[in-house]
Amino acid sequence: MQEITLTQRTKNSFHRWLVPAWIIILILLAVFIPQQVDKQNVWNLFFLICLHISLAQSWNILAGFAGQNSLGHAAFFGIGAWVTRTLWFHGTPFVLAFISGGLAAVVFAMLIGAPTFRLRGAYFAIGTLGVAEVLRITASQNFPLISTMSGSMIATYNLSARYYLALGLAMATTGAAYILLRSPWSLGILAVREDEEAAQATGVHVLRHKLLALSLSSFFAGLAGGVFAFQQISYYPSAPFSPLWTFDSLLITFIGGLGTLAGPLIGAIFFVVVREQLAVNLVEFHQVIFGILFILIVLVFPGGLVEAWERISKSFKRK
Amino acid sequence: MSIESFLQTLVYGVFVGGIYGIAAMGLALVFGVLKMLNIAHGELVMLGGYASFWAFSTLGMDPFASLVIVIPALFIVGLALDRTVYRHIVRLLGEEKIKNSLLVSFGLTLVLQNLAQWLFTADERAIQVAYAGEGLNLMGVTMPYTRLGSLLIALLVTLGLNYFLHHTYPGKAILATAEDFEAAELAGINIHRVYMMTFALGAALASIAGTFVTVTYGLSPSIGIIWTLKALIVIVLAGTGSILGAFPAGILLGIVEAVSGAFIGATYREVIGLVIFLLVLILRPQGLFVGKN
Amino acid sequence: MGKFLGINHLNASYGDLQALWGVSLKINEGEIVALIGPNGAGKTTLLRTIAGLHKPTSGTVQLGDTALHALPAYRIVEQGVILVPEGRKLFGSLSVLDNLELGAYTQRARGVRFKTLQHVFELFPLLAERQKQRANTMSGGQQQMLAIGRALMGLPRLLMLDEPSLGLAPMLVQNIFEIIKLMNERGVTIFLVEQNARQALELAHRAYILEQGKVVGTGTGRELLHNNEVRQAYLGFAPTTG
Numbered sequence: 001m002q003e004i005t006l007t008q009r010t011k012n013s014f015h016r017w018l019v020p021a022w023i024i025i026l027i028l029l030a031v032f033i034p035q036q037v038d039k040q041n042v043w044n045l046f047f048l049i050c051l052h053i054s055l056a057q058s059w060n061i062l063a064g065f066a067g068q069n070s071l072g073h074a075a076f077f078g079i080g081a082w083v084t085r086t087l088w089f090h091g092t093p094f095v096l097a098f099i100s101g102g103l104a105a106v107v108f109a110m111l112i113g114a115p116t117f118r119l120r121g122a123y124f125a126i127g128t129l130g131v132a133e134v135l136r137i138t139a140s141q142n143f144p145l146i147s148t149m150s151g152s153m154i155a156t157y158n159l160s161a162r163y164y165l166a167l168g169l170a171m172a173t174t175g176a177a178y179i180l181l182r183s184p185w186s187l188g189i190l191a192v193r194e195d196e197e198a199a200q201a202t203g204v205h206v207l208r209h210k211l212l213a214l215s216l217s218s219f220f221a222g223l224a225g226g227v228f229a230f231q232q233i234s235y236y237p238s239a240p241f242s243p244l245w246t247f248d249s250l251l252i253t254f255i256g257g258l259g260t261l262a263g264p265l266i267g268a269i270f271f272v273v274v275r276e277q278l279a280v281n282l283v284e285f286h287q288v289i290f291g292i293l294f295i296l297i298v299l300v301f302p303g304g305l306v307e308a309w310e311r312i313s314k315s316f317k318r319k
Numbered sequence: 320m321s322i323e324s325f326l327q328t329l330v331y332g333v334f335v336g337g338i339y340g341i342a343a344m345g346l347a348l349v350f351g352v353l354k355m356l357n358i359a360h361g362e363l364v365m366l367g368g369y370a371s372f373w374a375f376s377t378l379g380m381d382p383f384a385s386l387v388i389v390i391p392a393l394f395i396v397g398l399a400l401d402r403t404v405y406r407h408i409v410r411l412l413g414e415e416k417i418k419n420s421l422l423v424s425f426g427l428t429l430v431l432q433n434l435a436q437w438l439f440t441a442d443e444r445a446i447q448v449a450y451a452g453e454g455l456n457l458m459g460v461t462m463p464y465t466r467l468g469s470l471l472i473a474l475l476v477t478l479g480l481n482y483f484l485h486h487t488y489p490g491k492a493i494l495a496t497a498e499d500f501e502a503a504e505l506a507g508i509n510i511h512r513v514y515m516m517t518f519a520l521g522a523a524l525a526s527i528a529g530t531f532v533t534v535t536y537g538l539s540p541s542i543g544i545i546w547t548l549k550a551l552i553v554i555v556l557a558g559t560g561s562i563l564g565a566f567p568a569g570i571l572l573g574i575v576e577a578v579s580g581a582f583i584g585a586t587y588r589e590v591i592g593l594v595i596f597l598l599v600l601i602l603r604p605q606g607l608f609v610g611k612n
Numbered sequence: 613m614g615k616f617l618g619i620n621h622l623n624a625s626y627g628d629l630q631a632l633w634g635v636s637l638k639i640n641e642g643e644i645v646a647l648i649g650p651n652g653a654g655k656t657t658l659l660r661t662i663a664g665l666h667k668p669t670s671g672t673v674q675l676g677d678t679a680l681h682a683l684p685a686y687r688i689v690e691q692g693v694i695l696v697p698e699g700r701k702l703f704g705s706l707s708v709l710d711n712l713e714l715g716a717y718t719q720r721a722r723g724v725r726f727k728t729l730q731h732v733f734e735l736f737p738l739l740a741e742r743q744k745q746r747a748n749t750m751s752g753g754q755q756q757m758l759a760i761g762r763a764l765m766g767l768p769r770l771l772m773l774d775e776p777s778l779g780l781a782p783m784l785v786q787n788i789f790e791i792i793k794l795m796n797e798r799g800v801t802i803f804l805v806e807q808n809a810r811q812a813l814e815l816a817h818r819a820y821i822l823e824q825g826k827v828v829g830t831g832t833g834r835e836l837l838h839n840n841e842v843r844q845a846y847l848g849f850a851p852t853t854g
Contacts, residue, residue: 505663
């Protein structure tokens with residue numbers, strides 16, 4: 001189990017500025033590298049990383065912090081994409097369509113939230129998977145035709161705008177997670193994760209905290225869907241509902257470190273970069289490798305890369 | 320809708336339900352005894368299907384006859400998976416065990432699905448037997464030999480499994496381990512051996528379902544999750560404690576899907592099963608067949 | 613008569629909570645040894661650890677030359693160390709006959725199980741009558757008999773019983789203690805954990821007292837029966853003045 005340190009361990013003022021410095025450096029790199037290099041595949045790479053950060057971090061809020069291992073995350077991604085795309089294509093200004101996508105996902109989450117949270121453990125997992133699959137099948141049956149941008153949209157397509165939107169969302173999602181962890185609700189949410197019954201016994205309103213985590217999770221996943229709908233020139237409306245998006249989020253969060261803020265960041269970078277590399281060299285095998293890696297992490301290194309990093313840095317400090 | 324077409328729909332529902340039932344029983348065994356959820360169960364169905372396809376295309380074996388090869392092959396795969404992966408999780412307890420088994424089996428789906436894709440390509444495969452079009456015709460209802468054969472074998476396997484579990488020494492040891500694994504240990508039962516054998520048995524059952532799937536529908540590496548979900552739906556309908564109850568529950572699902580598909584339209588046939596699943600999960604989690612075993 | 617079962621400095625914990633602190637005791641072949649002590653003292657933990665259901669953090673459990681503490685539970689049963697657990701833990705959905713048969717699952721007991729079954733039916737005619745009955749439809753006393761019968765099917769050399777009298781009517785308790793005595797006369801060594809301290813001490817050759825995970829006293833059954841502190845703490849006697 002990952003421990004969230006709510007208080008900073010400060011040895012001296014150098015350490016206090018270390019983490020924010022890293023963050024600023026990362027942000028600067030993220031903003032300027034693609035711009036400087038200005039190659040399409042680099043823009044796309046960075047875009048994918050940011051998209052996956054948002055999707056994984058939003059899943060992390062629900063699963064890593066609140067302990068609710070949902071397998072239906074793609075539902076929110078898909079709803080956000082569909083609402084955004086549909087509204088935008090029908091003339092709604094993009095910003096409005098974008099926000100609506102996120103809100104639609106939250107509305108849906110709140111509708112199914114209360115009944116599904118009555119399920120525990122395995123039942124919750126397969127129940128959420130079932131819900132997402134219902135949406136996917138419904139979407140594929142009702143909207144089987146490919147959705148393609150109009151000629152004018154393609155003409156005015158600005159890849160960098162897409163990227164900066166994705167970057168902004170990735171930062172916002174991580175920021176939201178950070179704020180949540182520093183908010184008065186954090187203790188309750190973490191308590192629900194550790195032991196629901198004990199939390200209930202100490203007066204924590206379990207359902208409320210779960211719904212709070214769920215609403216944040218679904219909102220940002222929905223927005224991520226909106227980003228996807230904004231970026232894809234053409235795609236099948238049922239595609240963002242595919243469970244593969246959920247599974248990728250799981251993979252990324254676990255590889256990086258479930259329940260940590262940096263986990264989804266590190267995991268997404270690792271995942272996207274390695275996948276792109278492997279896809280070039282070993283097309284069929286990259287999924288196999290990720291699958292094996294995932295199994296190893298669950299069995300041997302549940303803390304993921306974040307934990308591995310902490311162990312390594314601790315052993316250096318001892319010297 | 321005429322009586323004839325209704326009966327036809329019903330009969331086809333039963334045929335499909337038999338496959339659902341066999342697939343689900345394998346998962347129910349694993350869940351009931353090892354208390355773990357194997358999301359990769361559908362992948363085992365898929366692999367079984369490919370095994371029978373390979374036997375058909377390379378060795379020219381009739382799919383039903385190829386079961387002689389397919390079942391032991393997948394049994395061994397099940398043994399291997401338990402030995403390498405699942406035995407590390409089976410020692411955990413309660414919530415953590417289920418969570419970890421979900422995660423690990425999810426990793427396994429990636430591995431198995433893509434292994435199959437590498438070995439067999441993503442193309443859809445099917446087995447066309449010589450007697451594919453032929454069948455019985457009773458009261459205006461056609462019953463293809465392929466489907467009839469699948470149902471018959473499914474029934475036999477279920478009866479055999481019932482006999483094995485309730486009337487043989489190793490079978491009773493499995494039931495005992497499912498009920499109280501510590502008491503089983505105290506009786507001198509090697510429960511880790513039981514776990515391994517049970518998992519392999521589950522894989523073997525999955526492979527039977529896979530063979531039928533290849534004959535009846537068609538096969539591609541990505542069908543795994545569909546079958547895992549079907550098996551999960553059936554298990555929830557039957558009640559998660561019931562192993563043999565999964566077979567009648569599978570038949571029930573097949574009938575419900577077929578009949579509702581005929582009335583509401585094929586588009587929603589897939590969704591019906593899932594919706595029932597969710598309703599049962601939320602409203603009656605102990606399943607519909609409580610009391611039967 | 614050499615040491616039969618030897619426990620040396622056994623420590624066991626549940627997570628961070630230590631339940632057994634350096635427990636050492638021995639049981640000689642052919643004896644009836646009782647273990648008494650207050651609730652929560654760790655008696656059940658000790659039996660479960662010997663039986664292999666729980667791994668000790670340190671210390672040894674030896675049966676003659678064989679180290680039991682390193683073996684999995686089913687191996688320990690093969691060695692002839694069989695536990696009748698607290699709460700019986702029967703296979704409720706299976707029949708009486710199935711439960712008994714499963715008790716003989718080890719290689720050693722399996723071959724002769726039909727003969728052993730006859731012996732068990734002689735001891736417990738009630739079980740013979742209800743062979744086909746589902747175990748969880750029987751009364752507490754009947755279930756206790758079945759639990760003991762199941763253990764006997766494994767051909768125990770050392771039979772351990774955890775609170776066999778719990779929740780049973782006095783006459784049944786008497787019956788069970790008689791059977792324990794009978795088994796002992798037939799050569800089975802007995803390790804008995806009992807709340808009913810008096811009967812346990814009357815029956816036992818020797819006994820140990822376990823409090824808060826530590827062995828705090830030992831002696832013959834008779835010695836402890838007449839020991840003032842034991843009488844006050846466990847036999848319900850009022851403190852004597854003077």
